[in-house]
Amino acid sequence: MNVTELTTKVPNTWCPGCTNFMLMAGVKKAVTELVNEGVFTKEQFTTVAGIGCHAKIYDYLNLSGFYGLHGRVPPVMAGLKLANPNLKVLGFSGDGDAFAEGMSHFIHFCRYNLDATYIIHNNQIFALTTGQVTPTTEPGAVTKSTPHGSPFRPINPITLALESGATFVAREYALDLPNLSETLKRAMKHKGASVVEILQPCITFKDVRDFVKDKMFRIEPSDLENAVKTARGWNYTKDDATRIPVGVFYETQYPTLEEKVGVKVWHEEFPKREHKVEELWARFK
Amino acid sequence: MEKVILIAGGAGQGIAKSAEVLAKSFTRRGYFVFNYRDYPSLIRGGLNFNILKIGIDPVASHEWKADYAVFLSQQAFDEHKSKSKLSITDSKIKGGDLKVDLDTIVQKAGAPKIAANAAMLGALYKAMQHDTQPLMDAMADYGKHADINRKVAWEGFQAYDGKISKFSELQGKDANYFVSGSWAISMGAIASGLDLYIAYPMTPATPVLHILAELENDFNYKTVQLENELAVANGALGASFGGSTVMIGTSGGGLALMGEAMSLQGMSELPLVAYLSMRAGPATGVPTYTGQGDINFALNIGHGEFSRAAIVPGDAREAYERTVEAFYLTNKFGVLSLLIGDKHISESNYTHASLPVPRVTPERFLVGATANHKNYAITSDGVSPRAVPGKKGVLRATSYEHDEAGMTVEDEPSIIKMVEKRIRKARTLEKAVSKLEPVTVYGEGKHAIVSWGSTKGAIIDALKHLKDVKFVQISYLRPFPAKEVEAALKGVKSVTAIEVSVTCAIANMLREFTGTVVDHKITKYDTRPFTSHEIVSKMRRVIK
Ligand SMILES: Cc1ncc(C[n+]2csc(CCOP(=O)(O)OP(=O)(O)O)c2C)c(N)n1
Ligand code: SF4
Numbered sequence: 107m108n109v110t111e112l113t114t115k116v117p118n119t120w121c122p123g124c125t126n127f128m129l130m131a132g133v134k135k136a137v138t139e140l141v142n143e144g145v146f147t148k149e150q151f152t153t154v155a156g157i158g159c160h161a162k163i164y165d166y167l168n169l170s171g172f173y174g175l176h177g178r179v180p181p182v183m184a185g186l187k188l189a190n191p192n193l194k195v196l197g198f199s200g201d202g203d204a205f206a207e208g209m210s211h212f213i214h215f216c217r218y219n220l221d222a223t224y225i226i227h228n229n230q231i232f233a234l235t236t237g238q239v240t241p242t243t244e245p246g247a248v249t250k251s252t253p254h255g256s257p258f259r260p261i262n263p264i265t266l267a268l269e270s271g272a273t274f275v276a277r278e279y280a281l282d283l284p285n286l287s288e289t290l291k292r293a294m295k296h297k298g299a300s301v302v303e304i305l306q307p308c309i310t311f312k313d314v315r316d317f318v319k320d321k322m323f324r325i326e327p328s329d330l331e332n333a334v335k336t337a338r339g340w341n342y343t344k345d346d347a348t349r350i351p352v353g354v355f356y357e358t359q360y361p362t363l364e365e366k367v368g369v370k371v372w373h374e375e376f377p378k379r380e381h382k383v384e385e386l387w388a389r390f391k
Numbered sequence: 392m393e394k395v396i397l398i399a400g401g402a403g404q405g406i407a408k409s410a411e412v413l414a415k416s417f418t419r420r421g422y423f424v425f426n427y428r429d430y431p432s433l434i435r436g437g438l439n440f441n442i443l444k445i446g447i448d449p450v451a452s453h454e455w456k457a458d459y460a461v462f463l464s465q466q467a468f469d470e471h472k473s474k475s476k477l478s479i480t481d482s483k484i485k486g487g488d489l490k491v492d493l494d495t496i497v498q499k500a501g502a503p504k505i506a507a508n509a510a511m512l513g514a515l516y517k518a519m520q521h522d523t524q525p526l527m528d529a530m531a532d533y534g535k536h537a538d539i540n541r542k543v544a545w546e547g548f549q550a551y552d553g554k555i556s557k558f559s560e561l562q563g564k565d566a567n568y569f570v571s572g573s574w575a576i577s578m579g580a581i582a583s584g585l586d587l588y589i590a591y592p593m594t595p596a597t598p599v600l601h602i603l604a605e606l607e608n609d610f611n612y613k614t615v616q617l618e619n620e621l622a623v624a625n626g627a628l629g630a631s632f633g634g635s636t637v638m639i640g641t642s643g644g645g646l647a648l649m650g651e652a653m654s655l656q657g658m659s660e661l662p663l664v665a666y667l668s669m670r671a672g673p674a675t676g677v678p679t680y681t682g683q684g685d686i687n688f689a690l691n692i693g694h695g696e697f698s699r700a701a702i703v704p705g706d707a708r709e710a711y712e713r714t715v716e717a718f719y720l721t722n723k724f725g726v727l728s729l730l731i732g733d734k735h736i737s738e739s740n741y742t743h744a745s746l747p748v749p750r751v752t753p754e755r756f757l758v759g760a761t762a763n764h765k766n767y768a769i770t771s772d773g774v775s776p777r778a779v780p781g782k783k784g785v786l787r788a789t790s791y792e793h794d795e796a797g798m799t800v801e802d803e804p805s806i807i808k809m810v811e812k813r814i815r816k817a818r819t820l821e822k823a824v825s826k827l828e829p830v831t832v833y834g835e836g837k838h839a840i841v842s843w844g845s846t847k848g849a850i851i852d853a854l855k856h857l858k859d860v861k862f863v864q865i866s867y868l869r870p871f872p873a874k875e876v877e878a879a880l881k882g883v884k885s886v887t888a889i890e891v892s893v894t895c896a897i898a899n900m901l902r903e904f905t906g907t908v909v910d911h912k913i914t915k916y917d918t919r920p921f922t923s924h925e926i927v928s929k930m931r932r933v934i935k
């Protein structure tokens with residue numbers, strides 16, 4: 107498969123130069139390679155998008171997909187996998203989508219160890235709604251809804267994912283294509299809940315490209331305790347002392363929700379089922 | 392001939408189970424029993440009771456006045472003694488017409504305390520002068536505790552030395568089906584080819600969750616409890632997109648949280664059956680008691696304009712048949728199927744003499760995907776053939792306005808095309824529903840009762856005592872079967888709307904869809920269901 111097969115004819119409406127272009131290039135590269143290596147078929151890939159700039163990727167990727175509601179990417183992924191465990195499900199959320207509107211689902215997604223890859227475009231801002239504070243915006247940030255400085259402390263999605271039971275947790279930078287696509291590939295190949303947070307600076311409302319590039323450093327996976335410790339090294343603050351760990355924090359194996367529930371490709375079961383409902387009714391005689 | 396039996400005691404005393412065993416000892420011989428269950432929102436203590444109406448001819452409701460009562464606690468006796476002509480009590484209870492020394496019986500039989508109920512059932516059987524055999528047979532339902540319960544029941548039978556009022560014996564009749572609305576809905580879902588039941592517990596929808604979870608491996612489907620109703624409803628649509636036949640279930644509060652996903656259903660056109668079992672609101676309301684007051688909310692749920700089927704069965708048999716229709720319609724047309732009941736229908740047991748016969752045959756209406764299949768193809772009936780992702784093609788489902796392929800659009804012509812496709816689908820749905828007997832008329836008369844849902848039983852039983860009254864039952868509130876209702880009301884002298892609510896939504900619907908201004912409303916908002924006697928006396932007042 108050529109990577110161009112993943113492109114649709116829909117005109118792209120991201121701001122020119124938006125880091126989402128590079129993020130999408132990373133996704134396309136990972137998917138193309140996995141298809142060409144015979145790991146998955148193109149048809150197995152099914153995307154689930156939230157609502158925000160990030161979610162427009164649904165229209166731009168020539169893959170089956172579900173363009174859901176704001177914050178509800180994880181439950182839709184869960185439904186898809188419970189319906190057909192053979193699908194390779196890729197979820198796309200923004201930081202607002204995943205950690206404001208959809209926070210509880212994010213935690214449960216990790217806890218279920220759903221066999222799906224959850225890609226989070228973290229630009230530390232609500233971009234599509236023109237720039238308001240999110241749960242990962244740094245303290246004191248001046249945004250359109252916090253003109254006098256944000257009163258909130260950010261949460262750390264990486265430690266949260268680790269503590270909640272995700273079995274693959276990574277952070278990458280949208281503009282580091284080689285590492286981004288390599289980590290995405292690993293995440294997609296991983297069996298279980300994989301969370302990849304992608305630092306995706308919004309060049310229109312919160313351009314922190316230089317800051318991220320300057321502060322990030324690569325890490326290696328470790329055991330859970332050390333992974334949490336490493337992740338705590340950056341709590342989404344923005345000052346000179348900041349150091350931003352990127353790479354794979356943690357990877358482990360654990361049975362998936364689909365395995366534990368024992369799901370099948372149900373729509374293929376239908377013709378095989380024998381409905382002995384009369385026998386059930388007989389219980390009430 | 393009818394007899395009414397009240398069984399009352401504390402939560403955790405096995406009242407509900409005793410009532411069921413007693414009921415089955417009758418339905419297995421061809422009697423009809425309606426079993427009403429009344430319990431507060433607590434786990435131990437308090438006051439639970441069941442009322443059984445037993446008849447030789449069909450019965451479909453309960454009464455507040457009993458011929459016999461069995462009291463297992465002092466509180467039960469104190470609160471309900473006036474309801475019964477004859478009360479059988481544990482000898483520890485102060486008061487009562489006839490006492491049974493439960494402690495001694497249980498001790499003598501070497502039985503656990505909970506088996507004391509069986510002695511009461513034995514005593515009750517004597518009072519009705521019935522051979523104990525049917526009771527002993529029905530006690531097989533206690534499984535491995537059957538024999539000990541039989542022993543205790545026999546002691547209770549012996550111990551009773553009170554008045555005996557003979558209840559006629561039925562000869563040579565077949566066993567009837569004795570089933571709750573929740574079971575009927577669960578079986579209807581299974582018969583429809585259910586793949587996934589996804590829910591979050593909320594009374595009175597919870598029994599369906601428990602039943603379907605219990606049966607999942609026997610019938611090759613799965614039941615999954617997700618983190619909240621938002622996840623349940625959004626997840627169900629994900630599963631539906633993946634090709635599964637899905638049902639979700641909740642009560643009013645949960646449906647409120649599902650509102651956004653109901654709207655997503657409207658836009659995505661993914662099949663979904665949403666089961667709503669209503670209780671009294673607003674907010675947490677009265678969790679274990681009934682009401683129909685959520686109906687306007689449910690019928691109008693979801694922002695934006697989209698069609699839906701709202702199906703309101705009136706008893707267990709209909710619950711089964713209409714559940715099969717709910718799946719059929721959602722699979723065929725991609726419309727939301729709202730299957731609406733309430734605590735009364737969910738948790739009461741009905742007797743039906745024969746197996747229900749659904750009007751439609753379950754089908755998935757999926758097409759095989761081709762490389763260019765479009766899930767939102769513009770068609771003349773507005774229904775787009777649907778394929779599922781995984782094997783072939785690029786298939787899409789979306790919350791945004793979209794083109795045939797499911798790509799986001801914002802230009803006027805594309806929007807108009809898709810909006811009009813959905814409008815045509817609404818018309819197609821109307822035609823299909825009109826073929827499913829959305830309106831049923833019972834009896835004949837110049838005066839009409841119009842009602843829907845769980846009030847059916849009490850109204851049907853009331854008709855036996857009312858002259859010149861017919862009952863127009865509506866089983867689909869969306870699309871509203873205006874033509875059928877108009878035909879049923881043609882030439883009547885008066886129309887009375889009956890509903891368990893304050894505002895009587897059905898009266899407003901009649902006006903909105905048929906122009907009929909009802910003459911009378913009979914409503915009830917004490918969160919308890921109607922009895923036939925209440926309806927008889929109120930109807931006599933309005934039609935005289
Ligand atoms: C229920 C709901 N509330 C609010 C919105 C409005 N809304 C659209 S996008 C968005 C924020 C998106 O932020 P994020 O997820 O970070 O995505 P980004 O645009 O930054 O990629 C909001 C609040 C909505 N679509 N739905
Ligand atoms: S607003 Fe920001 S995130 Fe959205 S497209 Fe423009 S640059 Fe990208």
Ligand SMILES: [Mg+2]
Pocket residue numbers: 158200201202227228229230231232233240
């Ligand atoms: Mg954002």
